[in-house]
Amino acid sequence: MASDKRHDETASGLDAAQRTTLAGNLAAEAADISTAIEADPRAEVKLPKRELLAVFLAQTTLFMALVVPTAFSLAIKIGAIDPAGRDLSLALAVGVGGTVIIFTNPVLAIMSDRTRSRFGRRRPWFLLGLVLGLLGSAIVGFGTVSAVLIAGWAVAIVGYTLSAGMLLTYLGDRLPEQQRGKVMGVIGAISQIGPILGIALAGSFANDLTMMFVLPAIVAFVGPLWFAVTMKDSQFTGEIPPLQLGQLARGFYFNPRRHSNYGWVIVSKFFIYASLAFTSIYGVYLLQGRLGLDVAEVSSLVALIGLGGVVTAIVGAIGAGWLSDKLHSRKPFLVVSALLLVVSPITVGLSTSVLEYAIAALIGTLAIGIYGSVDQALALDTLPSEENENGRYLAIFGLANAVPQAAGPFAAAGVLALFGGDYSWVYFVAGGFAFLAALAILPISVGRRAQLSTTSIVTAK
Template identity: 40%
Template sequence: MEPDAMQMTPSVPAAPVAEGMSTRSTRERMPVLQVLAVLLAQLTISVALITPTTYSLAIWLQDTASASRDALLAAAIGGSSVASLLVGPLIGALSDRTTVRLGPRRTWLVSGLVAGSIGSIIMIGIPSPVALVLGWCIAAIGYGAANSMVMVYLSDRLPQRQRGKVLGVSTAVIYLGPVVGVLLAGAVATTPPLMFAIPSIAALLGGGVLILVMHDPPVEPSTTPLRVVEMLEGYWVHPRRSPRFAWVWWNRAIFFLGVAFMTLYSVYFLSTNIALDSAQIAATMSLGGVIGVAVSTLGGVTCGTLSDRSSSRLPFIVASTVLLALGLVVIATASSVPQYLVGNGINSFAIGVYSAVGQALQFDVIPGERRNGRYLAVLGLSNQLPQAIGPFVAAGVLAVFGRDYAAMYFTAAGLVLLSLITIVPLRHHLRIPSPTSEPATSVAHTKENA
């Protein structure tokens, strides 16, 4: 997105129902088997993609390069985010034009898992800070591509009235991934290679199940050749032509910049502000993760389903944003594990609601062309860009406040509240149609589907 998106008029016209979705996706519910396969793939890929950024990289650097751990962690996570930022939209655009018999989404899912495994092998085989940064950049690109293909597949298949419910469960499953990952990594923390090998194997197995069962028929070859300009369109959607899309993009970008601040230095906050050692940090983060899974499941599934039945998803976005800011303040003022866990629980509930409803909302605002890979890749930038710049901005904040990790959480609270300014132009223009406005499904599909 470009800065001139901020110049858009607040008067935004209403969107047509389920624009951008195929006729099949609008009409039929997604089968239970495919939903379960998607959830398994998301769980295992999130183990591989998120565990290193929340635990494994920080522990490895704390043990091997404690004096420069802040800068190296920022380089590893920030560098991988920049790399994903550059490559991700291109993959999304290319997936819309991939015509191999394997299917467009399946092809890029396989490619992403292979690339992620190669990056993990580099980190395991060459134990040095440079190799760690390089290997994680490759792994993050691969697992990020695999994760994005799962989301694009959902956007291809999910009807509007099933989105909130399925994406609510999806959010909870993604939240469970880091918990499982931290438990596994904490158990093998004395053997660093296993902290990266186990998540990689899990992603291959879970992603492999989805590869086998997904319904991803090949697309017809385009009558026009693929041009460089069309490839570059994967990085851009004109805000004046798609204003709802652009405002949702900015809302997510500002919100996730705050989340990037929140998650980056959790390990160091616990070790510095609450004086925990590595084993205690792993136990605390695992317990917080278990609590987080429970409350994010409650928030995501309940509010996601309610948003399907509501006339608008925006009230859920506003409420979850305010609640997240409150949870961040609770953590910033924490001097004990119980208070940290309370704040973490509030944050988990809020992020569960925002993620489930926000993902449904982003599916709702995809413009009318059937190029979901491209549009979701651009929306992915609203998450990847904050992850790319967040570590460097956060390092600057720490430099100003002298390694005061509590300041990170106060800053994050301010950022997530700032995201609410983007809601104003959308408040009257994102209505969800009643169930009667969607074509009826057949009895056979009703029995088969989730």
């Protein structure tokens, strides 16, 4: 009581000038806080359902055209026009396109950070990607020699990865932390569902090698237009320093000591996608050679497994994304998914029946669903967003799958040649890469143990 009385006396003892000054200081601090909140467009403002639906549709249709050629339709077409050299030609088609995007994606992402268009920073590049994807896929569809297919797919994959990268960067710009696990969980599921729908669509044109590429490309052009029109991509009015060659080069590197968590996320993703690059390239030829299936049977089997994969991918992606938000922890899910990706390719390599192959494939879709959602949520958690270069950092993040996509096909062809054309060894090596990915997750210190919110730990200046 005495202390309360003294407090009241002290407060009442403030003269009018002191009270005015105190009120002014409080008002100024409140204004500063309000300004800081307004300056961050993601500050606890959830993306509306209508906008998210447009994002999900864009992701679905983009992945129908992006993933299906490397996993299915390129192998079918190259096998038809170059049966003798199909192993090398397929590796070249996938590898050359993957090599090109290593250099184009970071540069174009930095250019998007610098874009002052009244249509926004990300939208113009997103639309450019759609046009390039459609053009490149048409070249592949109408091509009749391997060289044309290789060139056409290089154009197409630049376009599709540009649009997909702009979509992810847009989410990095606007998606609040409390939505990341759930939204990226759905994105992870869609990343599995889109290719399955694409394979079903392309497989229905197994006897028409042109429409196998052109029709999914048309869908991938039309589907994302709703997102392109409705995205809240306001014009960037901040200061942009003069463009120099050194600034473009920054799109390929960052300081891993300063942002160590982000660095380990990238290392883990690199090994995961090295594993996926090995497992995705020769699946059609393994089914034809070991199990004696023809093109129609392969497309039917892949589509059927894909339907089951929809369930496992949704369970893995949405379930893991939701739980990782609830538990405030991403690492356990990533470790489990990486270990499942060890089991899946090794089982494929040892399979001698359609049933064994199908079980292994479903384990893989479950694992990829888990990894895809939590990995992207973790990338946004550790993104150095305070530097206002989300395009640059997410382009570097994209290199973690672009580099394996480029080098993986050539390495897989080398492993195949080394072991006398035995496709099993390609899958065994893939399992080894997935195990390295699991090890790379362990040093990451985010979530409940680190009590982080949205940015990575700064370990060194």
